[in-house]
Amino acid sequence: MDNPPKSSTPLYQSISDYLNSIPSDHPLQISLRTYFLSLSLSLGPSLLPFILSQKTRRKGGFTALKHVLKREFGVSGFAFAMTAGVGGGAALKRLFDTFEDNEPSSNPDSQNSIQLTSAFRRFISKLSPTQKTFLANIISSFISISLLQLPQRSKTNNNQCSLHSVPKRSSIPLTSPLSESTRGRTSATLDLTLLLLVRALDSVFRSAVLPSSYRSKAGDVGVDGIGVEENEEMRKQKRQALTRKVDAIVFWACSARIMWCFFYEPQRLPRSYNKWIMSIANIDPRILSALRAIRADKWSYTQRRSDPADLVTTFSKDLGYPAAWGDPKILPPYGGEGATKVWEALGVQGRNAVGGLPCEIVHGGLAGHNCYANAGVRGLKAFGEALAIYLPVHVLPILLTRPQKLLQLSTLLSTLLNILRSASFLSTFVSSIWFTVCFTRTIFLAKLFPWISHDFWDGPFGCTFLGSLVCGSSIWIEQGRRRGEMALYVLPRAIRACLSEKWLKSGKRSVKFAERLTFVLSLAILLTSSSHAPDSLRGLSRWTLAFVMKGPSNGFWKTKRKDTGTPSTPTESTEPSKKSDEVVEKLGHSLDTLN
Template identity: 45%
Template sequence: MPPRETGQGRLLSEHIERLVSLVPQNAAHPLQVSIRTYSLAAFLSLFPSLLPFLTNSSKKPLKHVLYRELHYTGFAFAVTTAVGGGSFLREAWRTLDETSSDRVEFTKLKQWVSSKLSAAQKTFISNVVSSTVGLLLLQAGRRRSTRVKSSSHDESASRTLDLTLLLLVRALDAGVQSFVARRSGSRRESDAKPALLSPQHLAAIAKRASMRMQIDSLVFWACSARIMWCFFYEPERLPRSYVKWINALAGVDPRLLEALRGLRSRTWSYRKGVSHKPDLLTSYARDLGYPSVWGDPSHLPAYGGAQANDAWKRLGISNRVGIGGIPCEMVHGHVGSNLGLEASCTANASLRGVKAFFEAVAIYLPVQFLPILLSRPRALLDPKRILQSLFGALRSAMFLSTFLSSFWFSVCVTRTLVVARMLPSVSHDFWDSELGCILAGCMVCGSSIWIENGRRRGEMALYVLPKALRAWLPRRWIRSQSWKLQLAERLTFILSLSSLMTAASHYPHVLRGLSRWGLRFIVRGPDVILWRNSNVRTRSEESNSVSPRP
């Protein structure tokens, strides 16, 4: 027999049931929208903040972190005000449109407004009002935040700039998708292909997908080139967490990065034989087990040809005949040293790529299988679907592996294997600078996006574009406290978020990727997890047939 419920437990259950009964059953009700928004926003803000406590690496009191994140100026409440508030205002407007009034003037005004504004325009205006209030709360909370900023990053930069750029990119993407849909003749909400589609419609869908993939590939290539260049020379333009992730993936010694930046500022030079820190690369050479003179620019040849060969003979190096610059062993670091391949440029690129591949597989396998487990677990019983997901994870891992290995191989092709050998009269102050081997690597690595499938290309492009935009913004804009720039950011935030929420309610076909899933989940509820083509679902409901595919 089940244990009897105590009086206190029964009272608690009654209170919970009463609270649950107050929540409307309609998933699109403003209260449900607000609850889902707050839950998702609280998770996104609290999880990164509480993670240091789980690893015992936080020096801040837990009470302070909870107060900061759950305060009414915290991220969760501010976002809920912006999103849920718009839903409440729109519902109030809808109720006002349906009510009658004894005042003739008021009735005429209401009819005039209703005739001039569409449902989407009313939703947009409601979202503008709520987004304005939400942004003011968010910025007030960010100003009072005690989070410590590194001196290597712009302390005066707006603390909502990254979020604003993220919303701007997603809103612009929605506009691009709407344009592509019109140009291709495909205005459907989904690219799924029911059997009843005509050949003309299928051709329009294929044209739309092709246009979208070309745009995504070009955007990712340009953004990745800018981001990688900034990683080497202006890391303060990028988010600190992103710089740490790239550095962990690239595996470049900080001293080598500092020497590259010294080449750009002319404080480290082969031609002049100077280093702004005398022990910068000499200590690096010693740590790698090489003579310290290998890192001394006063002993390294600045040009190729016979002059370089004489220098290498004095240094006891035989694998850089005809070219100058630091030995490739120092560029490669410890890669290949266990196999005796530390001097091989091909081995360096290959081994780095293989290591990145296996690390990426560990990341992409959950990414491929977790959505299936949450939305269609029965699909895991299908061997074909399992193979498709496994191939998708391996394909994504190959993309990341090729991204990294192509960068390193392009560097070596430029400074050692081909280009520098063809032009020995050009100084390695150029070949090792921001316009030489590093630029070549930055320009080549992004082309690996063509390995990814079409949908993943789009999500990758949308992921890197906000970071690239921030890196392209003039630093005086980011540092400025001008009211004009603050107003510009606020308008961008408000209009972008309002456009996205309006699209989620009225034009979901222009959203894609995480923005489509997340916003549709907020607007329409958990049913979006069990994502099915809306047209198929509608036909199924109208015919009262069995439920569509799992």
């Protein structure tokens, strides 16, 4: 007897054909895109330490690797939880539509269920499409945060890997569930919640300030004889100019708070963020220790106190200056003629009529006592480091998409101009802090008010406070459309720096309730906006949700696809080339914000 013929179509080909047969906005398609995108964001950073470390060759390394894989692929992993939130919302929305269209069967044995179903159908029918989408996303978002915050119930014993052999999830803010006890530490999902909150608030603000422009018939004329469409476009440009100004103000306020926390409360900022600021600012940590000692009243010019006694004297000697230059028992606390006499006795130049630490120590031995040279040299150093950061950010997207564009003089000049502009922004950010510090404590303000002690000028509301206020104004150097993404990048960190550490680490139910409510509303707003008001989204949130919710054939993600039988029109065939410049620009913005 002959065996039945086997199917010549491989399994993966059958799956591929099935996926291609369903729309790109089908809940299954949305779930698959969400899962693999989320998995790449969470699993990559988790596996990187194992790739770079030699611990994977040991038994403990493989145990830790197994733990990470089990965590990331588990129900409480970031990928599964976000898929439940995004894909689950799309599935519930489709279920609502199906439920509203189908009439219940008239089975006399289930009258109660029929009545309940009819009541729910009447409730659903009264909702608008936007409200139904929002309701579905509210439910799925609650499921998502509940999965992310599932407690870890793994038993600990001697055979299991130690904590130091497993990458800490707190270093990966997108992937961390809560453990059973949250007292004494902040929620591991807090960074993700604040990120969603900022993007959702931005969407709401843009919906209010930039409503969707209506299209009128050709020939319609406004009050002043201007076409309605042209008049609407003018209003839209004015609103965009307003939002760019708001973006600049938001960045300025956020950078002021972040820099002040960098000086005095670094525990409020991510550790990696502190290290990055430290490397760009090129400041000696002993200067930071002195600033924090002044704030804690452990260092005082007026009281002649230093705790520890060698807090700055050793730093002064390391720079090649006398130890007395860092001793508050000798340094003049006030300005005036008395301070000038002290400096003459100590051999300090260029500091007549002002007190406090000599600028040679504050500068860290760079540029001597010349404050202008110090700010200029640090600005040039920051400019060089910024070029190394922004060069690949601006060039790499073009190389990946259309490398031949770099051979065009206009594209090359535009790219170089964008690189120089971004580097100038970061350079001005750094140099303005240093110059404002010296302007306050040495060049002008301290000389203008010599009766005010340097406990104030070098304190938390003196030179560093003014420097933190001034540095954010450098955002005006950047392009207008980039200010918004940069403001959205720093705003979550600024909000985190404003929250009470005591309350966040208290373990109270109010903390968990507030975070869950914020997460649910924020994610629901973003998902609803991506379906009904995509123009209210921008930057990474818009591009990511456009890909997740509608697939790679939507918007600037549009690429050439195989024809499924419908002949392509000239418009469809030329669409990718029209969008290529947008791809280059937006990929550059995406990579820039990741830095």
